[in-house]
Amino acid sequence: MSNFPNFKLHGSGLALLFLMLLADPALAASDRPPSLGLGSPASRSQIARWDIDVRPDGIGLPVGHGSVEEGQLVYDEKCAACHGTFGESGDYAQLAGGVGSLHSAQPVRTVGSVLSHATTLWDYINRAMPFPNSKSLTPHEVYAVTAYVLSLNDIVPPGTVLNERSLPGIAMPNQSGFTTHHGFMAIRGEPDVKNSACMKNCTTSTTIISRLPADFTAKNYGNISQEFRSLNRDTLRAETPIPSMPTTPESGPKLALINGCTACHQTEQKIVGPSFKDIAQKYRQSPDALKNLTQKIRAGGAGNWGETPMPPQTKPSALDLDILVRWILASPSHS
Amino acid sequence: MLNEDNALPLSPQEPAVRGSYGRVAPAPTHFLVPGGDTRRRLLGGLLGGSATLFGAASFAQQKTERQVNPPPSTGLPRWSQALGQPVNTTYGTPSEYEKNIVRRQSPGLTTTNQSSIAFAPLQNLFGIITPSGLHFERDHSGRPDVDPDQHRLLIHGLVREAKIFTMADILRYPSVSRIHFIECGANTGMEWANVAVPTVQYSHGMLSCSEYTGVLLSTLLDEVGYDSKKSRYVLAEGADAASLTRSIPIEVALNDVMVVYGQNGEMLRPENGYPLRLLVPGVQGVSSVKWLRRLKVGDAAFETREETRHYTDLMPDGISRQYTWVQEAKSVITSPSGGQKLLDHGYYEITGLAWSGRGAVKRVDVSTDGGRNWKTASLQAPILSKALTRFRMDWRWGGDSALLQSRVIDSTGYVQPLIKQLRAVRGARSIYHNNAIQTWQVDPLGNVSNVQLS
Numbered sequence: 001m002s003n004f005p006n007f008k009l010h011g012s013g014l015a016l017l018f019l020m021l022l023a024d025p026a027l028a029a030s031d032r033p034p035s036l037g038l039g040s041p042a043s044r045s046q047i048a049r050w051d052i053d054v055r056p057d058g059i060g061l062p063v064g065h066g067s068v069e070e071g072q073l074v075y076d077e078k079c080a081a082c083h084g085t086f087g088e089s090g091d092y093a094q095l096a097g098g099v100g101s102l103h104s105a106q107p108v109r110t111v112g113s114v115l116s117h118a119t120t121l122w123d124y125i126n127r128a129m130p131f132p133n134s135k136s137l138t139p140h141e142v143y144a145v146t147a148y149v150l151s152l153n154d155i156v157p158p159g160t161v162l163n164e165r166s167l168p169g170i171a172m173p174n175q176s177g178f179t180t181h182h183g184f185m186a187i188r189g190e191p192d193v194k195n196s197a198c199m200k201n202c203t204t205s206t207t208i209i210s211r212l213p214a215d216f217t218a219k220n221y222g223n224i225s226q227e228f229r230s231l232n233r234d235t236l237r238a239e240t241p242i243p244s245m246p247t248t249p250e251s252g253p254k255l256a257l258i259n260g261c262t263a264c265h266q267t268e269q270k271i272v273g274p275s276f277k278d279i280a281q282k283y284r285q286s287p288d289a290l291k292n293l294t295q296k297i298r299a300g301g302a303g304n305w306g307e308t309p310m311p312p313q314t315k316p317s318a319l320d321l322d323i324l325v326r327w328i329l330a331s332p333s334h335s
Numbered sequence: 336m337l338n339e340d341n342a343l344p345l346s347p348q349e350p351a352v353r354g355s356y357g358r359v360a361p362a363p364t365h366f367l368v369p370g371g372d373t374r375r376r377l378l379g380g381l382l383g384g385s386a387t388l389f390g391a392a393s394f395a396q397q398k399t400e401r402q403v404n405p406p407p408s409t410g411l412p413r414w415s416q417a418l419g420q421p422v423n424t425t426y427g428t429p430s431e432y433e434k435n436i437v438r439r440q441s442p443g444l445t446t447t448n449q450s451s452i453a454f455a456p457l458q459n460l461f462g463i464i465t466p467s468g469l470h471f472e473r474d475h476s477g478r479p480d481v482d483p484d485q486h487r488l489l490i491h492g493l494v495r496e497a498k499i500f501t502m503a504d505i506l507r508y509p510s511v512s513r514i515h516f517i518e519c520g521a522n523t524g525m526e527w528a529n530v531a532v533p534t535v536q537y538s539h540g541m542l543s544c545s546e547y548t549g550v551l552l553s554t555l556l557d558e559v560g561y562d563s564k565k566s567r568y569v570l571a572e573g574a575d576a577a578s579l580t581r582s583i584p585i586e587v588a589l590n591d592v593m594v595v596y597g598q599n600g601e602m603l604r605p606e607n608g609y610p611l612r613l614l615v616p617g618v619q620g621v622s623s624v625k626w627l628r629r630l631k632v633g634d635a636a637f638e639t640r641e642e643t644r645h646y647t648d649l650m651p652d653g654i655s656r657q658y659t660w661v662q663e664a665k666s667v668i669t670s671p672s673g674g675q676k677l678l679d680h681g682y683y684e685i686t687g688l689a690w691s692g693r694g695a696v697k698r699v700d701v702s703t704d705g706g707r708n709w710k711t712a713s714l715q716a717p718i719l720s721k722a723l724t725r726f727r728m729d730w731r732w733g734g735d736s737a738l739l740q741s742r743v744i745d746s747t748g749y750v751q752p753l754i755k756q757l758r759a760v761r762g763a764r765s766i767y768h769n770n771a772i773q774t775w776q777v778d779p780l781g782n783v784s785n786v787q788l789s
Contacts, residue, residue, distance in 0.1 A: 047489065053637055178654065
């Protein structure tokens, strides 16, 4: 598409200028060419590998065939566990039965009662089934399973062999069960329900006709209050132990990092505070090294290593602090 | 100075109870000590005269059962003294105190966890953007882990030249960013016949809104030279095990459909189609095919399983409406909403979300008396086409039973209907497109629950 207005050219000079404008992208009104030329041309064989959709008119069906009896073998092995031996299981999609139930209070949606085209069944089995291993059936198997599921619905008799020519012609019980006469197909579609925007003293019933049974929520959803943001649980939280770091040997350096120790202490060198190595050497002289260092970290203080005070460290849990202290005291081995 | 509740400093004018701020808080089991623990402390002195002001013994009783923080020994919380953690160089996650704000499945709804739904916790969200980690998830054969380097998009069918695009190709096209909602066609589908779920997470949580970035589908259709005379539908197909397929009308495809890779400033999350999905604004979510691998331009609709067995609206006469794309205007109050509890009388902000697949939200009205009288709520900008819009209304609750409702009017003039109006036309078995006005009942104790009116 051109960005130039449609005007009549007079004289070759103007025409030449026009062509020059077209030829030079820098002079064009937009830097965006009609085509970026990106993407690679798709070859016929590349398309064939992905082009798996099948339409009601049969377009897309591969050459192949399968019988009801062949289908039963595949079905019993790969499908019956979920759908039931006769397609009757409602836990997963129920495949058989329910014909004529759609206008009842309990509609049963199955291949037989809902689908308008047998090709849809073929397409779905081929692309999405079996559930844990989709696209694993051969076209032959898909024709066969399709035939078997149709036979479970009494749509084809035993012995039927389906192929790419016969499948689109299968008459489905619900083939006239769909309509597109509604307002949902377009933005400007006509809504089927019209409410008024009454603001005052509107005549409407405020009688409650439905609510959950008293014990329903607790029984099915557990403690629903847990599903809300609560800003009133401070105390409960404060009493919940803070999760400790895993007590693996490498957790010492990590604890030193997340607890902020490394802001002032390094392994080898003095920065703001003494190095872990120096601390280890000093405290190791005492038989109560573990206890003393733990207390020192908790309480903080100044004077041992200079005037810069060490703030009390209240954050690490007792367990974390124990890991930290043991790690510090083992200093030379990790320097 | 901190009050005994270890909360905000209170001015003398304000009642010395945190709930008095009008905060909507959950059921009292939250702050009752299980089994009547001896740690339970009376708040009589703290409450002073405020409990009697409410004039309801039940409220006073509830407050005496609230648990109170012991004052910290130093008078300061520990985070005000101890050095904090180093700056975070990993992908940031919410505070551990927010860990109960998650997507959830509705018990018993689906047989497997792969072909299932995780609902967005609308009751806990602010504004209109759904955090990507809380966007609702609907998968048909589980969530694939797609390698973007190996992912390809094939566009073929009625085109001048069929093409295969890599992610690198797609990312080079001129991009657009737009804010749109995605709502599953079955959102609120469990409530057609009766109240079925307790909270807005389950009743309306197949709804989310993001800023999406990608390429307009029209750009790519131009690139392959679609046949403008014969083309009627574009089939979109996913790369997951379900390879879910939906037919998109060509006029919709050329209008505002996007091929999306970005969501809220980063790449799509795996559960939302990483690395590439379709976005069909205003249309039921199933059309916004995730993990998009193929677009086929055709001269007819494709009548796929998700257009016949599912995502069709069963009418009382047994006929199903097919290709019911548009999500009609809908709104819901997210706070106060089902499962919550109003702790005190006084001020509350009623807030919620409104949206329309046909355009922008024009107005939202709120009723606290079950629809007899309505007041127009204020709308929070931005008010965008086919996007969630946040509405708010001031409310003072005096302790009487209340029936909270919201009603949206969209830019086409369409007014959100009552459930009984929908049932009169469509019956109660159509599963999809339930956009009825939602009612939350507030009882005199402040319990909020999901109800339907006759």
